[in-house]
Amino acid sequence: MSDASPSLDALPCGVVSFTDDGRIVAVNRPLAELLGHAADDLVGRHVETLLTVGGRIFFQTHLYPILRLHGVASEMFVLLRHSDGTDRAALMNAVRHERDTGAVVDCVLMEVRERRKFEDALLRARREAEDANRAKSEFLANMSHELRTPLNAIGGYVQLIELGIHGPVTDAQREALARVTRSQRLLLRLVNDVLNLARVESGRIEYSAEPVVLDTLVDSVLQMVEPQMATARVTHEVIAPPGLVAVADREKLEQILLNLLSNAVKFTPAGGVITVIVEPDPDGRHVLVRVRDTGIGIASGKLESVFEPFVQVGASDAPHREGTGLGLAISRDLARGMGGELTAVSERARGSTFTIRLPSAGVPER
Amino acid sequence: MPVDIIVRNNVRVSGRGSQPMLFAHGFGCDQHMWRFIAPAFEADYRVVMFDYVGAGHSDLGAYDAERYSTLDGYAQDVLDVVHALDLRDVIFVGHSVSSMIGILAANREPARFARLILIGPSPRYVNDPPRYVGGFERADIEGLLETMDRNYIGWANFLAPAIMKNPDRPELGAELTESFCSTDPVIARRFAEATFFADNRSDLPKVTVPALVLQCADDMIAPDVVGEYVHRAMPASTLRRMQATGHCPHMSAPEETIALMREYLAGLATA
Numbered sequence: 001m002s003d004a005s006p007s008l009d010a011l012p013c014g015v016v017s018f019t020d021d022g023r024i025v026a027v028n029r030p031l032a033e034l035l036g037h038a039a040d041d042l043v044g045r046h047v048e049t050l051l052t053v054g055g056r057i058f059f060q061t062h063l064y065p066i067l068r069l070h071g072v073a074s075e076m077f078v079l080l081r082h083s084d085g086t087d088r089a090a091l092m093n094a095v096r097h098e099r100d101t102g103a104v105v106d107c108v109l110m111e112v113r114e115r116r117k118f119e120d121a122l123l124r125a126r127r128e129a130e131d132a133n134r135a136k137s138e139f140l141a142n143m144s145h146e147l148r149t150p151l152n153a154i155g156g157y158v159q160l161i162e163l164g165i166h167g168p169v170t171d172a173q174r175e176a177l178a179r180v181t182r183s184q185r186l187l188l189r190l191v192n193d194v195l196n197l198a199r200v201e202s203g204r205i206e207y208s209a210e211p212v213v214l215d216t217l218v219d220s221v222l223q224m225v226e227p228q229m230a231t232a233r234v235t236h237e238v239i240a241p242p243g244l245v246a247v248a249d250r251e252k253l254e255q256i257l258l259n260l261l262s263n264a265v266k267f268t269p270a271g272g273v274i275t276v277i278v279e280p281d282p283d284g285r286h287v288l289v290r291v292r293d294t295g296i297g298i299a300s301g302k303l304e305s306v307f308e309p310f311v312q313v314g315a316s317d318a319p320h321r322e323g324t325g326l327g328l329a330i331s332r333d334l335a336r337g338m339g340g341e342l343t344a345v346s347e348r349a350r351g352s353t354f355t356i357r358l359p360s361a362g363v364p365e366r
Numbered sequence: 367m368p369v370d371i372i373v374r375n376n377v378r379v380s381g382r383g384s385q386p387m388l389f390a391h392g393f394g395c396d397q398h399m400w401r402f403i404a405p406a407f408e409a410d411y412r413v414v415m416f417d418y419v420g421a422g423h424s425d426l427g428a429y430d431a432e433r434y435s436t437l438d439g440y441a442q443d444v445l446d447v448v449h450a451l452d453l454r455d456v457i458f459v460g461h462s463v464s465s466m467i468g469i470l471a472a473n474r475e476p477a478r479f480a481r482l483i484l485i486g487p488s489p490r491y492v493n494d495p496p497r498y499v500g501g502f503e504r505a506d507i508e509g510l511l512e513t514m515d516r517n518y519i520g521w522a523n524f525l526a527p528a529i530m531k532n533p534d535r536p537e538l539g540a541e542l543t544e545s546f547c548s549t550d551p552v553i554a555r556r557f558a559e560a561t562f563f564a565d566n567r568s569d570l571p572k573v574t575v576p577a578l579v580l581q582c583a584d585d586m587i588a589p590d591v592v593g594e595y596v597h598r599a600m601p602a603s604t605l606r607r608m609q610a611t612g613h614c615p616h617m618s619a620p621e622e623t624i625a626l627m628r629e630y631l632a633g634l635a636t637a
Binding site for chain 2: 058
């Protein structure tokens with residue numbers, strides 16, 4: 001090693017020391033040989049000259065700030081430049097020491113050839129996976145859109161026939177048309193769910209955050225599900241102190257709450273109670289909206305999977321519930337999109353509680 | 367909405383003065399990079415620091431790929447912060463790419479800005495022969511992107527989870543997230559592309575806010591000829607060449623940086 005202990009020359013890795021302004025003060029022989037230089041030629045040069053041009057930009061924008069702010073950089077990938085103009089990939093560990101004469105960075109470098117090939121394969125695989133996933137989401141979004149057009153046409157023409165516009169309709173025909181309409185609506189809802197999921201997954205949802213007064217919002221959403229509740233003979237109660245305000249996208253929050261309430265109605269037997277509770281999070285920076293039911297519940301092992309797309313837990317042993325199983329996946333994505341979270345706790349045969357956690361509108365302590 | 371921007375951009379306000387000094391970090395890091403010089407201005411200014419969306423402790427959920435695919439989206443972050451705190455008479459301090467971001471913001475709302483302090487500005491990094499030398503070829507930038515990809519794939523995607531699962535050494539995880547100013551590889555890559563493939567030369571002559579250009583010696587990212595170009599293209603600019611070398615004088619030579627900023631701002635007070 002030039003200007004340093006000769007034993008460093010025996011190490012199976014490159015060693016280089018440089019000052020804060022980048023001047024090389026010592027370099028060992030293995031590193032000099034890796035780069036096609038004599039060690040003595042490198043001392044006094046700027047450390048950037050050991051790097052490719054892209055590597056130099058990385059040094060200035062990432063490595064130097066990390067060394068200056070943290071004093072240590074571990075397992076950093078760098079591209080070194082050989083004197084013949086080709087590059088050498090290396091992993092680098094570096095430590096910055098303050099000394100009386102100024103700061104010095106000591107650096108160990110190991111060439112990585114096999115690992116680089118492995119990383120190439122990983123990078124390629126990751127990009128392919130990302131591309132495939134994006135293509136899938138786009139396909140779903142487009143496909144769902146294409147499916148809606150004929151479904152709407154079916155609905156429209158059935159209505160025209162029902163109205164007798166194309167001639168008199170018999171009772172039997174009317175009943176058949178009602179069945180067509182029901183199926184058409186169900187199918188349309190499924191398609192809309194898929195479309196929503198595809199939109200969320202492809203990141204095409206825009207959020208507009210605003211202060212939302214929660215007790216008012218809960219009331220208005222409950223009004224929407226009251227007919228459903230009446231049919232299912234399920235009652236509800238609300239525990240919402242006035243004045244709790246969340247920062248959220250009002251429409252998205254309504255969508256989540258509507259989904260949770262519809263689910264609660266679907267999975268709660270007649271005579272059950274659905275409770276909506278609004279309360280501040282103990283952390284002081286969030287608010288919680290809970291929807292609790294006295295329904296069939298979810299086994300603890302299956303709790304997380306209800307948030308997976310296309311999963312309907314309990315569908316095998318419970319009466320069939322219609323839907324795509326996308327509602328909760330979409331709701332969780334939406335909650336997260338607003339800087340919040342959607343979680344669940346449940347007990348088989350006792351009921352479930354779904355909790356929406358959202359940023360509170362109070363000024364957080366920073 | 368103000369509260370939202372404060373959280374979204376991790377805005378920090380300190381200092382005892384009234385005139386705001388707004389510090390905007392460069393590519394690859396976050397507001398931590400100002401910690402050697404910002405305290406020096408707290409006695410006389412209202413010091414405001416923030417992280418661009420996608421950097422530091424900003425709200426990653428607020429990241430919008432389309433908005434941040436050009437520097438205009440980042441300039442909107444600056445203006446959002448200015449409006450959220452209703453800052454007027456702003457002294458904007460930008461490092462590297464934030465110099466151009468600050469120029470874009472100041473050109474959109476010049477009335478809000480009193481002065482621009484630009485550390486290592488470059489309106490275009492890629493050469494445009496025969497008349498413009500930015501210092502880089504496109505292939506060089508591709509090399510940077512490869513290096514970034516590999517570091518992020520190594521760190522963020524593989525090592526970080528392993529370290530996070532190491533509960534007996536939690537400091538490892540903390541250090542890691544602190545170290546990597548930009549945590550998301552996709553965001554970092556897009557910021558790199560927005561930065562290094564930008565061409566803001568035509569924005570320079572439109573700047574009406576007076577500006578100080580701080581030019582380091584031996585700065586390979588913004589070479590001297592680029593600093594000279596910026597100065598000549600901006601009518602109301604002052605160029606100061608520094609003793610400091612490299613691209614980050616606010617970290618490598620904080621005293622000199624502070625002194626030159628003070629001198630420039632004191633000149634205003636007496637003028």
